[in-house]
Amino acid sequence: MSGYSIEDSSKAWEANAQFWDNRMGDESNQFHREVIRPKVSELLDIKENDFILDIACGNGNYSAYIAERGADVVAFDYSTKVVALAERGSYYGSTAITMLLSLLITGYFYSMLSKRIRNRRLL
Numbered sequence: 630m631s632g633y634s635i636e637d638s639s640k641a642w643e644a645n646a647q648f649w650d651n652r653m654g655d656e657s658n659q660f661h662r663e664v665i666r667p668k669v670s671e672l673l674d675i676k677e678n679d680f681i682l683d684i685a686c687g688n689g690n691y692s693a694y695i696a697e698r699g700a701d702v703v704a705f706d707y708s709t710k711v712v713a714l715a716e717r718g719s720y721y722g723s724t725a726i727t728m729l730l731s732l733l734i735t736g737y738f739y740s741m742l743s744k745r746i747r748n749r750r751l752l
Contacts, residue, residue: 650688655690676698677698680700
């Protein structure tokens with residue numbers, strides 16, 4: 630292990646949230662658009678009415694991309710600043726995207742995800 634704690638990681642993401650939001654923007658950066666997004670989308674084989682969990686969603690631009698293809702997306706990140714930036718995004722108004730701050734320690738994330746899954750009658 631490198632000696633960094635979860636708290637160190639959280640502080641780093643909080644400090645760099647605006648930088649990453651600026652770099653990714655609403656449409657993501659060129660590398661993500663041309664390399665990452667097509668391959669991940671191919672692997673996911675996104676179809677209308679799919680239910681997709683976007684873990685470490687950052688500013689939510691890929692969540693929006695998935696939702697535009699008809700999937701229902703639950704997106705989360707453990708940085709409060711990143712989630713706040715994602716919620717300000719032009720795509721956040723989509724009813725297909727649920728943005729969550731991951732609070733794994735309190736069980737909030739689990740309960741919200743479980744509720745969302747039950748509402749879709751997947752359990």
